[in-house]
Amino acid sequence: MAYIVQANVLTQDPQKPHAEAVLVVQGRVQGVGSLPEMQAMMPSAEVLDHSGKILTPGLTDAHIHLVRYGFRLSQLDLEGSTSVEEVQQKLQAYASRKPEGWIVGGGYTVTELGLTDYPTRALLDEVVVDRPVLLYSRDLHSAWANSKALELAGLTHATPDPEGGELVRSEGDLTGYLLEAATELVSSSLPTPTWEETVDAARLAVQTLRNFGYTAVHTMAFEPADDLRALMHLEQNGELPLRVWACIPHTELDHAVQLGLYGGLGDRVKLGGVKFFLDGALGSQTAWMLSPGYQNPQATPMILDQPELIRERAEKALQYGFIPTVHAIGDQANRTLLDLYSELKPLADQKGLRLRLEHAQHLSRADIQRFADLQVTASMQPVHLIGDARLVRELVPHLEDTTYAVKSLQDAGALLAFGSDAPVANPDPQLSFAAATQRLGTDGKPFSPQERLTPEETLWAHTRGPALAVGWQDYGIIQPGARADFSLWDELGGKAEALTFNGI
Template identity: 30%
Template sequence: MNIIFTHTDKSRLVSTVILLLFSILLTAQKPADLIIHNARIYTVNQSFDTAEAMAVSKGKIVAVGKSSDILNFYRSKNTQDLQGKTVFPGFIDAHCHFSGYATDKWKCELWGTKSWEEIIQRLTAYSKTAPLEWIYGRSWDQNNWTVKEFPNKSKLDQLFPDRPVYLKRVDGHAAIANQKALDIAGITAKTKVRGGEIEKINGKLTGILIDNAMLLVEKHIPEISDDLAIRYFGELQQKCFSYGLTSLHDCGMSVHTFGLLEKAQEQEILKMKIFALLEDNPGTYSEWIGKGRFTNGNITFGGYKVYSDGALGSRGACLLHDYSDKKGWRGFLLKDKKHFLNLAQKLSKSNLQMCTHAIGDSANRTILQIYGDVLNGKNDRRWRIEHAQIVDKDDVGLFGKYSVIPSVQPTHATSDMNWAESRIGNERLKHSYAYQDLLQQNGWLPLGTDFPVEEINPIKTFYAAVARKDAKHLPVGGFQKENALTREQALRGMSIWAAKAAFQDNELGSLEVGKSADFVVLSDDLMNISEDRILQTKVLQTFSGGQKVHGQ
């Protein structure tokens, strides 16, 4: 029997076959929560491979590869054609003060002020609506003024004789207080403090307090409510997401603040991945070192942030030789060496990290030697020195010898470059902010911002690292360009190496199968555009755990 098909029948048969094949294809395809394709994806894996597409399921990356392969093997109701745009792993800030910055939101913002007179104007306006009796300001920097000298409290005393005023310098290592605040703290010209300085001129208090002297006043300043702190966490988180940050290392918080972060997470207000380092409080050693490292949702407790010295801008950094602009003065350690050795010995018996702030060459030598005595050679403890700003040339090799990780902030170099030489002279400056030299010690280098000391923006971190220039694109040839990082090194430092600095490199930091789907979509390809276009790059979208947390 011959079966004859009409044209209509043939069309129906073809349609049926196509539908059947499509049905089979759909059945064979694996479901995904999100597919992005037609992109330039920098995976930041070991080979620094690029890809075109990525599939995400349950917050994890399940496939990375060519667009055709991903679209053939996966299906999703949420599929994005990125039209060739660049995708990076979500940025990780390896050193910042997230919770401290958030809870400072009620304070008078003094960032970017150009003179003491401008600060007075801001304070006068702020005082009219200040939420507390205390007038508290943050982030002034005399190095940005025409007269680059510490101010005097006399004008504050005149304007606010009955209200305490406390203004913290940008680095958090110096402050100025008016007489009312000094009286509340019981500070007189005879007051002594170890690990700090109460400045006097001709025997009279100027109001300037450096490092541990600040604590005498700060303990009297009331804290905001827990509910308000949690609200501020949420608000700052959104700002971080807008800059492409999906994870950060919060350096030096109290046990109470750690609990507030956990509470904010329980309330689904906080979704940021936070690696938390507790402040150096001996009262917490027994319980928290005993607990060891642990993770609760997106929050991980991983160790202690310790301060060995102050900052260069306030001349509290501990130097081996005199400051070039203050003869007879070398700064100071904030605590006795025995304190740092005691904590190092305790932490060496746990799985926790010791992460110590060290700016001056003397402080860096002291901590490197203590680490070396406890760690005893090569290891994988990933103990860190935060900042590692001024390191004597004879001590650089100790980072590699004892596997100590320098955790640095590239924008510090470009913020300090205009005045650092006046503090330490040309010879010491050659061995300062030496990021390429430090990277070579262990083969990797985590990068951060130290916000709010610097701006949150990771694009500025990238630019400062590779160009060694500030936002004005100066200096023309770059500051000590021999210590610039390559673009690949900078990106690794802001992603996989930052994750590695927190023992999280198996979970975060690169776009590989099995890792959290944390990534950013950028307006430009930072790996290929000209240097002068880097700072124009925008974060278009930010994804955390496969969920869009910023962008359209």
């Protein structure tokens, strides 16, 4: 079938940035121009009249934990909680609605709860003592467990801290708060979801993203292998309404190579990245910072994957066509990774791959130009600044001007690719556009307003930027030969709907 889509078209093609109609044939753009021009090219094409709307390339969420987001949609939501008492009330109400089994949830930050130290299991035991409770911080880099959860996990005062994590203690006793890899000591005791539950979570996640107007996502790793299998299952059954660029954890790279897998393998679900974690996160106060670091002396900066390991395994990833995809939050972590990438750039250039840094959240001014010089993708999540504004002012106020420095990076010539990091944040693109263009914290105060982008610049970072980051030359743009995956808007930055021509 051939279609002509009539709308106010924003193409992202600098040679023809605006048009009024797009001709689509067999899922590809055949022509871009005026309605009479497109009708002359294909008189038999069906005209879809969206003349009152804006048509753009399809939105991409460039950083999401897709199936985990599907699971989170049915868990205890603590987003926006401002006190321990509020958490307790929400926990009690959820426990009443779900009277059996583990209670899992998340979305809080320690600072927003009004605490200067990590909360304790006793606070959760006051509400639920006979069932295990595990509550993840908003950034997913720490968790809060009750006594029953620690008991079922077999943790005692004698349990040593795992590598890359800490069981927070008070006078030698476990407080119930878990940092980084220590969260896995409890989460490993959670019941393993059934295959049916995993597929249901995947189906819910992809449909929710589709309903937000997305046509593609970049899903990060360190999720169970069944999550990726579930997405492939949906693809095989014609139920996958998104294109998925997927990462594998670096711990599985050798196995993947032994199985003959390589970067770029796949169709709608395409293997592309190898994921690493250099440091922790701001909310959990585990991000790796340059001096002077945190205002809070109780903060615990952590190096998770050692730079030497990243250097070695990222080189192997490149050799097999995978893009190293490295989490770096703190300004020290970002600097260290850019130093490392300067060594890997010749191999990346040889392989035609663009190195990629996830979050780029807190930067030293001296490192901003390096993103462009090294052609490193700045994969960022402006939506986080809405909640992080207060944290930055309280924990690292000296970094406010170079936190989420999207305008400075863009002006320097860096490639921006925006995502949500869901379930860390809500993937609704309206929130991402508002954060990037307004830069207001939850308190309504401007946050480094000199870093605001325009809606058009934000659109680019949600469409063409993510496509170029992963080498999809025929995506995120409306020009002849490109894939016909579009988003429709009443107004740019408002509610979007997906419009695709691939049979789904």
